[in-house]
Amino acid sequence: MPGTDTVSDRAQEIVDEFSLFSDWMGRYEYLIELGDDIPLLPDEHKTDDNYVHGCQSDVWIHAEYDDENSVLHFQGDSNAKITKGLAALVIRVLNEQPPEAVANASFDFLDDIGLQDNLSSQRNNGLQAMIEQMQERAKTFRN
Amino acid sequence: MPATTSPQTDAPAFDAEAFRADFPALQQDIYEDTPLVYLDNAATSQKPTAVIDRLDHFYRHENSNVHRGVHRLSQEATDEYESARQSLTEFINAQREEEVIFTRGTTEGLNLIASTFGEMTVSEDDEILLTEMEHHSNIVPWQMLAERVGAEIRVLPVNDRGELEMNRLDEFLTDDTALVAVTHVSNTLGTINPIEALIDAAHAVDVPVVVDGAQSAPHLPVDVQALDADFFVFSGHKMFGPTGIGILYGKHEHLEAMPPYHGGGDMIDEVSFDGTTYDAPPHKFEAGTPNIADVIGLGTAAEYMMDLDWTAVQAHEDDVLSYATEKVGAIDGLRLIGTAAAKTSVLSFVFDDIHPYDAGTFLDRLGIAVRTGHHCTQPLVKRYGLPGTIRASFAAYNTRQDVDRLVEGIQNVKSMLG
Ligand SMILES: Cc1ncc(COP(=O)(O)O)c(C=O)c1O
Numbered sequence: 278m279p280g281t282d283t284v285s286d287r288a289q290e291i292v293d294e295f296s297l298f299s300d301w302m303g304r305y306e307y308l309i310e311l312g313d314d315i316p317l318l319p320d321e322h323k324t325d326d327n328y329v330h331g332c333q334s335d336v337w338i339h340a341e342y343d344d345e346n347s348v349l350h351f352q353g354d355s356n357a358k359i360t361k362g363l364a365a366l367v368i369r370v371l372n373e374q375p376p377e378a379v380a381n382a383s384f385d386f387l388d389d390i391g392l393q394d395n396l397s398s399q400r401n402n403g404l405q406a407m408i409e410q411m412q413e414r415a416k417t418f419r420n
Numbered sequence: 421m422p423a424t425t426s427p428q429t430d431a432p433a434f435d436a437e438a439f440r441a442d443f444p445a446l447q448q449d450i451y452e453d454t455p456l457v458y459l460d461n462a463a464t465s466q467k468p469t470a471v472i473d474r475l476d477h478f479y480r481h482e483n484s485n486v487h488r489g490v491h492r493l494s495q496e497a498t499d500e501y502e503s504a505r506q507s508l509t510e511f512i513n514a515q516r517e518e519e520v521i522f523t524r525g526t527t528e529g530l531n532l533i534a535s536t537f538g539e540m541t542v543s544e545d546d547e548i549l550l551t552e553m554e555h556h557s558n559i560v561p562w563q564m565l566a567e568r569v570g571a572e573i574r575v576l577p578v579n580d581r582g583e584l585e586m587n588r589l590d591e592f593l594t595d596d597t598a599l600v601a602v603t604h605v606s607n608t609l610g611t612i613n614p615i616e617a618l619i620d621a622a623h624a625v626d627v628p629v630v631v632d633g634a635q636s637a638p639h640l641p642v643d644v645q646a647l648d649a650d651f652f653v654f655s656g657h658k659m660f661g662p663t664g665i666g667i668l669y670g671k672h673e674h675l676e677a678m679p680p681y682h683g684g685g686d687m688i689d690e691v692s693f694d695g696t697t698y699d700a701p702p703h704k705f706e707a708g709t710p711n712i713a714d715v716i717g718l719g720t721a722a723e724y725m726m727d728l729d730w731t732a733v734q735a736h737e738d739d740v741l742s743y744a745t746e747k748v749g750a751i752d753g754l755r756l757i758g759t760a761a762a763k764t765s766v767l768s769f770v771f772d773d774i775h776p777y778d779a780g781t782f783l784d785r786l787g788i789a790v791r792t793g794h795h796c797t798q799p800l801v802k803r804y805g806l807p808g809t810i811r812a813s814f815a816a817y818n819t820r821q822d823v824d825r826l827v828e829g830i831q832n833v834k835s836m837l838g
Pocket of ligand 1: 463527555557558603635
């Protein structure tokens with residue numbers, strides 16, 4: 278069902294889910310759960326090319342282009358759970374979206390999920406680096 | 421060895437609570453209803469009211485350039501600036517004020533020495549001896565120098581406890597050694613190095629020694645004459661002083677022989693387009709308008725520290741460290757990194773199965789400020805095969821209660837992430 282929902286639909290879905298938690302601990306636990314749920318990235322994709330620079334932890338994001346449906350598939354992994362949870366969030370909104378949508382996606386929703394105190398330290402968790410890498414990848418597939 | 425002072429001994433009392441009250445930044449909630457526990461002192465310390473007020477006073481009443489004005493304000497600022505140099509001279513027991521040069525901090529001090537003294541004394545095929553526990557600030561400038569002149573870097577290893585392998589010094593201190601640069605205290609492990617023994621060994625073969633005192637100046641009495649160090653550098657911001665200011669101490673004979681680092685105003689004797697003659701140390705090394713306010717603020721910090729009863733402060737710091745070592749060390753699933761016999765104020769640890777970044781993030785949310793990662797000592801952290809550590813580093817205003825909060829935080833992290 279690629280392309281049936283937009284980046285902003287999915288972002289809204291995530292914001293709604295996070296709003297169910299009244300305290301930060303619950304929100305973090307949920308973030309970590311989301312990270313645990315994303316498919317494991319096979320070791321063959323943990324390459325230098327897929328490595329995201331700028332994180333305190335190790336992060337890999339793998340992108341593949343699906344010619345048939347003209348969408349991108351993303352997979353990601355990290356050895357830190359919070360970073361992996363963040364990867365899961367970003368992948369969730371960008372996965373199976375057309376390159377154009379990935380390249381132009383807005384991530385304002387990250388400010389609205391109640392983890393902003395820590396998410397604002399994007400230099401540490403490499404969130405910004407992850408997003409930039411995915412968007413750069415998308416641009417290479419755009420015609 | 422952290423003195424195993426128990427509270428009921430008659431060690432001179434240091435009132436850490438009263439001391440803590442001097443530091444406004446420590447009196448805040450960092451998240452809603454979550455008071456700050458600041459355990460990142462090895463990165464930078466908080467500032468006492470005396471230092472904050474001194475900076476405020478300078479800008480309100482004394483702001484003026486130094487060493488050039490004939491007017492009253494400039495003369496006052498110059499006096500205050502030079503009186504800060506006097507305080508720092510006393511702080512490290514230098515022989516003369518001319519040996520104290522103001523820099524931006526440890527990093528700039530080390531770069532200055534590498535670019536001037538290093539250029540003079542290190543040549544092709546020479547060796548520069550460092551240790552495996554150096555901060556990047558005490559690695560990179562020497563690598564740059566080695567590359568420029570064609571010298572080689574040698575590295576004295578550390579053992580599993582985080583102590584220098586002094587018994588192997590003979591292998592590393594060779595006929596080719598031109599210079600030794602070593603940290604006094606490790607910022608990642610807390611190890612206090614046998615710096616006197618190193619200096620003696622180097623001097624026995626006529627090799628000068630540069631000491632990185634970034635982590636010792638805040639915790640140990642520093643006496644550069646007793647140490648006989650050729651150079652000793654440190655930063656103000658780690659010893660209750662302002663950021664962007666630090667000290668380079670150098671023996672006067674070296675400073676006289678060294679070329680200037682930066683060229684510009686305030687460092688000259690006479691300038692003509694045919695050539696320039698330089699002022700004497702220290703001004704030879706302080707080109708341009710210096711960081712006047714922060715020099716004066718650092719002078720205040722040094723005075724502030726000299727007013728403390730250091731026997732009592734050290735007993736307190738040792739007590740907090742050994743309490744933390746005992747309490748944190750007893751937690752299951754966690755390992756202390758750096759268990760040297762001689763340590764000060766740093767507790768590094770890793771969990772068996774929790775990434776330091778995750779742990780640091782949760783501790784932060786619980787109000788506990790620690791540092792995670794490689795602490796700018798990548799070779800050292802690699803030596804232990806780690807992605808980084810979690811580092812709690814203490815200052816005199818930290819207490820056993822802070823350690824209790826840390827332990828409670830670690831337990832929370834374990835139950836959330838373990
Ligand atoms: C041992 C050591 N050396 C050098 C430095 C660099 O100090 P600064 O950043 O103040 O120049 C530090 C501080 O991070 C340190 O701990």
